Amino acid sequence: MRGSFVVVIAAAAGLAGVAAGQLEQPDAQEPPEATVDLTGDRLVDLSHAFNRRTIYWPTAQQFRLTEVADGETEGGWHYAANNFRAAEHGGTHLDAPIHFARNGDTADEIPLRKLAGPAVNVDVRAKADADRDYLVTVADLEAFEAEHGRIATNTVVLLRTGWARHWPDARRYMGTADRGADAVPNLHFPGLSEQAARWLVEQRRVKAVGIDTASIDRGQSTAFEAHRVLAAAQVPVFENVANLDRLPAEGFHVIALPMKIEGGSGGPLRALAFVGD
Amino acid sequence: MRGSFVVVIAAAAGLAGVAAGQLEQPDAQEPPEATVDLTGDRLVDLSHAFNRRTIYWPTAQQFRLTEVADGETEGGWHYAANNFRAAEHGGTHLDAPIHFARNGDTADEIPLRKLAGPAVNVDVRAKADADRDYLVTVADLEAFEAEHGRIATNTVVLLRTGWARHWPDARRYMGTADRGADAVPNLHFPGLSEQAARWLVEQRRVKAVGIDTASIDRGQSTAFEAHRVLAAAQVPVFENVANLDRLPAEGFHVIALPMKIEGGSGGPLRALAFVGD
Numbered sequence: 001m002r003g004s005f006v007v008v009i010a011a012a013a014g015l016a017g018v019a020a021g022q023l024e025q026p027d028a029q030e031p032p033e034a035t036v037d038l039t040g041d042r043l044v045d046l047s048h049a050f051n052r053r054t055i056y057w058p059t060a061q062q063f064r065l066t067e068v069a070d071g072e073t074e075g076g077w078h079y080a081a082n083n084f085r086a087a088e089h090g091g092t093h094l095d096a097p098i099h100f101a102r103n104g105d106t107a108d109e110i111p112l113r114k115l116a117g118p119a120v121n122v123d124v125r126a127k128a129d130a131d132r133d134y135l136v137t138v139a140d141l142e143a144f145e146a147e148h149g150r151i152a153t154n155t156v157v158l159l160r161t162g163w164a165r166h167w168p169d170a171r172r173y174m175g176t177a178d179r180g181a182d183a184v185p186n187l188h189f190p191g192l193s194e195q196a197a198r199w200l201v202e203q204r205r206v207k208a209v210g211i212d213t214a215s216i217d218r219g220q221s222t223a224f225e226a227h228r229v230l231a232a233a234q235v236p237v238f239e240n241v242a243n244l245d246r247l248p249a250e251g252f253h254v255i256a257l258p259m260k261i262e263g264g265s266g267g268p269l270r271a272l273a274f275v276g277d
Numbered sequence: 278m279r280g281s282f283v284v285v286i287a288a289a290a291g292l293a294g295v296a297a298g299q300l301e302q303p304d305a306q307e308p309p310e311a312t313v314d315l316t317g318d319r320l321v322d323l324s325h326a327f328n329r330r331t332i333y334w335p336t337a338q339q340f341r342l343t344e345v346a347d348g349e350t351e352g353g354w355h356y357a358a359n360n361f362r363a364a365e366h367g368g369t370h371l372d373a374p375i376h377f378a379r380n381g382d383t384a385d386e387i388p389l390r391k392l393a394g395p396a397v398n399v400d401v402r403a404k405a406d407a408d409r410d411y412l413v414t415v416a417d418l419e420a421f422e423a424e425h426g427r428i429a430t431n432t433v434v435l436l437r438t439g440w441a442r443h444w445p446d447a448r449r450y451m452g453t454a455d456r457g458a459d460a461v462p463n464l465h466f467p468g469l470s471e472q473a474a475r476w477l478v479e480q481r482r483v484k485a486v487g488i489d490t491a492s493i494d495r496g497q498s499t500a501f502e503a504h505r506v507l508a509a510a511q512v513p514v515f516e517n518v519a520n521l522d523r524l525p526a527e528g529f530h531v532i533a534l535p536m537k538i539e540g541g542s543g544g545p546l547r548a549l550a551f552v553g554d
Contacts, residue, residue, distance in 0.1 A: 023523055024320040038311040038530060039431075043301040043389045051539035060345075061360045065538060068337075068364070077505055078379040080542040083338045085362030087345070092537070102355040112320045112549060154316075228354055246300055253315060257534040257547035260369070261342060262328035265357040270534035270547070272389060 024112050034118050036253050036274040044246045046210075046238075046254070046271035047092040053168040055214060055240065056090030058176070058183035063091060088266040092240045094258035095216070099265040100224060101231035107264030110236050114207045117156050119254040119273065120148065121247045125162035128190040132175065133220050134161070135193035141200070148250045153205045156254045160244040161190045164212040167242070175219050187219030194225035201233040208256065210238030210271070238269055247273055301389050311395050313530050313551040321523045323487075323515075323531070323548035324369040330445040332491060332517065333367030335453070335460035340368060365543040369517045371535035372493070376542040377501060378508035384541030387513050391484045394433050396531040396550065397425065398524045402439035405467040409452065410497050411438070412470035418477070425527045430482045433531045437521040438467045441489040444519070452496050464496030471502035478510040485533065487515030487548070515546055524550055 048054065054063045063086040070080045088107075089095065097104025105111075122144045128134045136159055145151060166172035175188030190213060197216070200206045209216060209230060216226045216237045230237055238256055256271035258264075325331065331340045340363040347357045365384075366372065374381025382388075399421045405411045413436055422428060443449035452465030467490060474493075477483045486493060486507060493503045493514045507514055515533055533548035535541075 023322070023520070026317045026319065034315040034317075036313045036315060038313060038393045038395070038532075040303045040311075042303065043393075045300070045389060045537075047537045049385045049537045049539035050541075060358075065540065075500055077501070078375075078377060080375050081337075081364065081366060082538075082540075082542055083362065083364050084538060084541075084544070085360065087358065087360050089358060098355075098357050100355060108326045112322060116315045116320075116549075118315070223352055224354070243300070255315075255532055255534070255549075257532070257549065259536055259545040260322075260324045260326045260547055261359075261361060262326040263342065263359075264327075264361075265359055267361070268536040268545070270537055272393075272532075272534065 034253060037276060041274040041276050044243050044273040044275060046241050046243055046256070046273055047269060048167060048240060048242045050086070050091050050268065054091040055168055055170050055173055056087055057214065058179045058187070059181055060087035060090055062086065086268070088261065088264055089239070092238070092242060092269050092271065094266045094269045095227065095231070095237035095239060096264060096266050097231040097234045097236065099231060100227040104231050105234055107258050107261045107267050110258070114236055115257060116255040117154055117207050117253065118152065119156040119158055119252055120144070120151055120250050121158045121160050121244055123160045123249065124190070125160060128161040128163065132188045132190060133218055134190040135218055136190070136196050137193055138196050138199045141196055144249070151204045151206070154207050155204070156208045156210065156256070157200055157206050158241060158244055158247070158254070159192060159209070159211040161212055163189055164242050164244060174214055189213040189215070189219040191218030191221060192216050192226040194229055197226040197229040201229060201235060206235060208236045208238060210241045210256070212241045212244050214240055238271060241271065248275065251276065311530060314553060318551040318553050321520050321550040321552060323518050323520055323533070323550055324546060325444060325517060325519045327363070327368050327545065331368040332445055332447050332450055333364055334491065335451070335456045335464070336458055337364035337367055339363065365538065365541055366516070369515070369519060369546050369548065371533070371543045371546045372504065372508070372514035372516060373541060373543050374508040374511045374513065376508060377504040381508050382511055384535050384538045384544050387535070391513055392534060393532040394431055394484050394530065395429065396433040396435055396529055397421070397428055397527050398435045398437050398521055400437045400526065401467070402437060405438040405440065409465045409467060410495055411467040412495055413467070413473050414470055415473050415476045418473055421526070428481045428483070431484050432481070433485045433487065433533070434477055434483050435518060435521055435524070435531070436469060436486070436488040438489055440466055441519050441521060451491055466490040466492070466496040468495030468498060469493050469503040471506055474503040474506040478506060478512060483512060485513045485515060487518045487533070489518045489521050491517055515548060518548065524552065528553065
């Protein structure tokens with residue numbers, strides 16, 4: 001549906017060969033105020049760095065950087081370059097809808113408009129600290145709204161469990177530092193309940209959902225209900241988000257740009273928040 | 278110098294353990310108008326997708342996506358995931374200053390403020406079409422200013438050679454589709470002259486420089502003068518930029534977010550332009 005729309009716009013503008021995602025017109029359904037001051041706003045980096053300690057799922061290939069060059073060349077100047085490899089789903093990363101929905105958008109197909117917008121930061125630290133398997137509920141989201149106002153259509157919703165303070169200690173962050181399939185039953189960290197995922201999609205029509213844990217479903221999940229609900233609704237998910245403790249509860253904006261992997265089910269995500277006065 | 282500044286700010290705000298790049302205060306030297314309307318502006322994706330045809334330097338490891346899963350699970354839901362690998366410098370990517378300057382910023386160290394700001398799109402297609410080894414001159418930049426006004430301090434300067442129309446045909450885009458060290462002398466594509474690089478750094482104090490070719494130095498370069506001038510000045514470079522033909526000459530903004538590779542000399546870059554009315 002979106003693809004067709006983009007093609008129509010491109011044809012009208014006389015631009016041949018425009019693929020989805022290259023050019024997007026303003027969305028009339030957005031809330032009215034979503035301006036970012038690139039020079040005056042405070043910037044917060046919401047991404048962890050990729051390095052040897054970057055946390056991946058116990059069964060996933062970890063990040064590795066391999067030096068190709070680092071030093072002075074024959075010409076007398078410095079030159080450094082590397083190769084890298086990783087699984088798509090580790091570190092601060094995107095889950096594209098296709099990760100859990102057969103017809104979902106791939107990483108390169110996600111409309112840019114879903115990756116930039118007004119955001120909220122829902123603090124559930126007290127519940128998560130009391131129960132490392134905590135699932136964020138609809139009541140938690142309603143309590144947030146009671147204090148901060150209704151979550152507008154097309155908001156990026158960030159869930160702050162406080163888990164980023166454990167990064168990169170895999171034992172505390174994941175529940176286990178062991179790797180391999182045998183470690184998966186020992187994963188413990190909070191996530192989003194299926195009901196709350198459904199509420200965000202159906203009742204609030206959010207743009208995207210992010211969390212400061214390794215997965216939008218909790219570590220003890222076996223059926224990945226929140227992933228499936230969000231993917232089916234073409235809602236991108238941001239995982240292992242950093243620095244939510246630097247953000248207010250509301251009144252800020254997020255721009256989260258994934259590596260443009262054609263056909264990708266996700267990938268490295270660099271996300272920023274812009275915080276005004 | 279910047280690192281120290283960030284630490285001072287962090288200490289003043291009572292935020293312990295804030296590393297450079299996580300939190301950045303507004304820059305007083307910015308030009309006054311740099312607001313982006315996330316809902317009303319037209320968005321243009323400035324990144325090519327990563328796939329099998331993504332163009333890399335003849336000597337560099339190419340992008341490869343390896344399927345890990347794609348299909349229905351035992352639980353009855355769809356699941357897709359992949360691994361990927363590549364050289365840092367291919368596709369639409371960042372050159373971090375350390376790529377060509379021993380003490381330059383690594384990919385994760387670049388201040389976020391250098392990656393977001395007002396931008397200009399300097400059209401040198403006519404010159405590049407007449408000479409595929411063309412080097413953009415100071416006179417070209419002065420001619421741009423004569424028509425569009427002075428390039429303000431802290432602008433992101435994009436150079437439009439028109440080469441993106443050849444993507445992903447390596448023979449036309451690079452001058453040769455051959456790979457390996459023997460192919461390097463046969464590279465032909467336009468770039469930025471050393472003098473113009475120096476002028477952008479010293480006379481206009483630009484934030485970053487982008488180009489729609491494989492390198493900010495032309496294909497025939499052997500000493501990489503533009504790289505070295507920009508790197509020495511801590512100016513990030515964006516290469517293989519896409520869709521400059523969708524942008525006006527001025528009056529738009531760019532946000533270009535690299536994969537946060539710790540110690541990286543560059544890496545995949547997802548860049549967007551926001552074009553107002």
